[in-house]
Amino acid sequence: MKQNILLIFGGQSSEHEVSLKSVTTIYENIDHELFDIYPVGITKEGKWLLYRGANFNFTENNWQEKGVPCILSPDVTHHGLLLLRDAQDIVNIKINKVFPIMHGKYGEDGTIQGLCTLAQLPFVGCGVLSSAISMDKSFTKIAVEKTGIRQAKYVLVKSSELKHMNQVVSKIEETFGYPYFVKPANAGSSVGINKVHNKRELEHALRVAAKEDAKILVEETIIGREVEVAVLGNEELQISGVGEILAAAEFYDFDAKYNNAESKTVICAELPDEIKENLREAAKKIYKAVDAKGLSRVDFFVTETGDMIFNEINTMPGFTKISMYPMLFEDFGISIKNLITELINLASL
Numbered sequence: 001m002k003q004n005i006l007l008i009f010g011g012q013s014s015e016h017e018v019s020l021k022s023v024t025t026i027y028e029n030i031d032h033e034l035f036d037i038y039p040v041g042i043t044k045e046g047k048w049l050l051y052r053g054a055n056f057n058f059t060e061n062n063w064q065e066k067g068v069p070c071i072l073s074p075d076v077t078h079h080g081l082l083l084l085r086d087a088q089d090i091v092n093i094k095i096n097k098v099f100p101i102m103h104g105k106y107g108e109d110g111t112i113q114g115l116c117t118l119a120q121l122p123f124v125g126c127g128v129l130s131s132a133i134s135m136d137k138s139f140t141k142i143a144v145e146k147t148g149i150r151q152a153k154y155v156l157v158k159s160s161e162l163k164h165m166n167q168v169v170s171k172i173e174e175t176f177g178y179p180y181f182v183k184p185a186n187a188g189s190s191v192g193i194n195k196v197h198n199k200r201e202l203e204h205a206l207r208v209a210a211k212e213d214a215k216i217l218v219e220e221t222i223i224g225r226e227v228e229v230a231v232l233g234n235e236e237l238q239i240s241g242v243g244e245i246l247a248a249a250e251f252y253d254f255d256a257k258y259n260n261a262e263s264k265t266v267i268c269a270e271l272p273d274e275i276k277e278n279l280r281e282a283a284k285k286i287y288k289a290v291d292a293k294g295l296s297r298v299d300f301f302v303t304e305t306g307d308m309i310f311n312e313i314n315t316m317p318g319f320t321k322i323s324m325y326p327m328l329f330e331d332f333g334i335s336i337k338n339l340i341t342e343l344i345n346l347a348s349l
Contacts, residue, residue: 002036003096005344006072006081006121008112009058010041013104014191014212020058022319023101025326027056029336035344038081038093039063040070042102048072050083072098074118097347098123101319104187108316109135122347125294126315134290134315137217138185144310147285151310152219156185159210168206169199176220182206185215195221222309224301227269229283230317230328232339234293234346239280240328244269265324267331275306286313294346297325 009023010016023039030037039051041063049067051058069084073092080095098121100112108125110132116123126134133139138156145151155172162168172180182205183193192212194205202218209216226247230240246264269276283298290313297317301309317325319336326336334342 002034003344004080004094005030005035005037006095006098007037007039008042008072008098008100008102009039010043011102011104011107012042012044012046013102013107014187015103015107016044017059018318018320019102019107021321022103022323024056024058025319025321025323025336026099026101026340027058030340031337034341038095040072040081041067050081072115072119072121074115076118076120079119079121095121097121097344099344099347100125100316103316103318104191105135108314109186117349120349122349124343124347126290126292126296127349130291130293131315134292134296134313136185136215137183137312138215140290140313143289144286147282147289149282149285149310150307152181152222154217154219157206157216157218159214159216162206162210165203165206169202172202172218173199178202179221180205181219181221182209183217183219184209184213185217186213222301222303222311224303224307224309225269225271226311227271227279227300227302228324228328229279229298229300230325230332231283231287231292231296231298232294232329232334232342232346234348237284237287238329238332238334239284240332241267242269242271242276242279243267243324243328245324265322265327267324267327271302272306275302275308278308282308282310286310293348295325295343 009019041049048070050070051063051067053061053066055061071082073082078092081093083091098116108131110128113128113131133143153176155175157168179195179197181195192209196202196205226245228243232238244266286298287296297314299311319326329339
């Protein structure tokens, strides 16, 4: 018997459009012989709509216009989706599992995971705590510190402190020298991140990051190659090979990731085998340190001297046409169709 799978996409984060690309790839490659799919989009305004159209390219199908209002009920007895045709016509659609293909705030920060947990619906990916820890870069650093894996030095700034900008700048400048990376503690796809070289740029970058989150991370600049490792599983883990990002810009920001054709991904990074194995082992340790499950992509820098420095973990990596996570496992011998099936099979509370 087929399982009813709820695909949730869109959302109110700055990565709304990336989610539309990811869900399109998922829908195109999911095994429709095993699963009946219920695609539910969340608009930028927060409205939930069950898509009832025939075109499943969600980047171009005007899904909002062909959507029926609905909600994922937290009532365990409903065990699924409530279709709200009108006040007198509410239909309960039973759901077996949820695949929340959402990136950034409200998608991979523990919020949608909490709703699924309340509803007692197994879902793909990390749980509430691990999602929240991994989304908040400051708490990720605390968790990873216990592993002994090297990280960039940093200063944590709260947006409320920016009214005393001179004091904040002095604190940062006294900790380590320019240039810095300034980033929101809670944001993905490099949204709100800037590299700064002087006080004027630092003040501007702090204000930009504060628009995305109340906490801001200021990190030392690490000069090195940007590499990524994909992890799949709950108790028994599969660790991919090491991929490399060749950014067209000074760093791999949102535009470089999704809009600049000059940015390249190398599926098998040219690194010594020993360094590759160290990266794979470090990815496993970090995955376990944040209590991840289902899937994650772990990102590092590798310096000219071969030092390995942890950058961040992404608990719901992209599934766009150019996303590293599915390509790494394709190279590992797992097709995207089988990868999606495995992820759904791993879904849990």
